[in-house]
Amino acid sequence: MLKSLTTLTMCMFLLIVTNACRGYTSKKPPIHLITNMDTQPKYKPYGESSWFINNMTMRSHLENVISRGNLKENTHLFFGKVNGEVCDLFPDSIEINEKLLLRGQERYSISCSQCHGKLGDGKGLVGLRMPIRPSNLYTEYLCDKSNGHIFDVITNGIRLMPAHKIQIEVNDRWAIVAYIRALQLYNNPELYNNSNNNGLPYNFSNFVKNILN
Numbered sequence: 001m002l003k004s005l006t007t008l009t010m011c012m013f014l015l016i017v018t019n020a021c022r023g024y025t026s027k028k029p030p031i032h033l034i035t036n037m038d039t040q041p042k043y044k045p046y047g048e049s050s051w052f053i054n055n056m057t058m059r060s061h062l063e064n065v066i067s068r069g070n071l072k073e074n075t076h077l078f079f080g081k082v083n084g085e086v087c088d089l090f091p092d093s094i095e096i097n098e099k100l101l102l103r104g105q106e107r108y109s110i111s112c113s114q115c116h117g118k119l120g121d122g123k124g125l126v127g128l129r130m131p132i133r134p135s136n137l138y139t140e141y142l143c144d145k146s147n148g149h150i151f152d153v154i155t156n157g158i159r160l161m162p163a164h165k166i167q168i169e170v171n172d173r174w175a176i177v178a179y180i181r182a183l184q185l186y187n188n189p190e191l192y193n194n195s196n197n198n199g200l201p202y203n204f205s206n207f208v209k210n211i212l213n
């Protein structure tokens with residue numbers, strides 16, 4: 001009696017072990033005794049759907065329809081341009097203060113410094129390996145360029161430099177522009193003072209000292 005009980009337990013054990021481990025890969029979902037919501041009918045991106053005439057699950061944008069919050073009427077804020085021309089000043093909604101510069105510094109370190117270098121000299125580790133070197137951001141040429149131009153370069157890229165409009169949110173792009181002004185003032189004060197002040201507040205140099213010294 002005891003012997004057959006042991007054999008039965010052994011058999012049960014083997015059955016469970018061999019069933020749990022199928023021993024081969026499978027594209028089928030694992031066996032779930034209690035499925036919860038792990039497996040459920042759903043449409044995946046780029047999948048097929050017989051519901052729509054073109055058999056595609058994903059829908060394209062409707063022509064002339066703008067989703068809520070995406071009406072970019074303020075061209076100064078969203079494109080750095082007014083009447084198609086790049087703008088010298090910062091948009092009214094961007095307040096230049098130490099907090100903005102700190103944000104710009106953080107975003108610059110994440111998205112730009114690998115190419116343009118921590119201090120903007122164009123000698124980031126990735127930049128040193130590029131066939132065309134990233135620009136030094138405090139040359140006379142760039143100190144003289146408008147804020148709108150720098151914003152446009154970040155947004156749409158320029159020549160070999162990639163666009164960053166998808167990765168960096170609008171206000172953060174302006175924060176980076178302000179931080180580039182700070183780098184110019186820090187690295188090249190003489191040149192900077194001779195150029196257009198681009199609507200920076202009178203105490204801008206104090207913020208810069210606090211952040212970069």
Ligand code: HEC
Pocket residue numbers: 108111112113114115116126127130132133134135137142145150153154158159160161162164176180
């Ligand atoms: C993948 C490397 C790379 C990254 C990341 C990068 N840049 Fe550049 N950037 C370049 C290169 C290369 C050039 C020079 C392009 C050329 O002359 O072909 C350049 C040029 C520029 C210029 C000069 C534009 C002009 O008028 O000539 C500015 C300003 C600039 N970058 C700002 C930025 C800022 C701000 C960021 C971060 C948001 C950034 N870049 C991120 C590679 C990069």
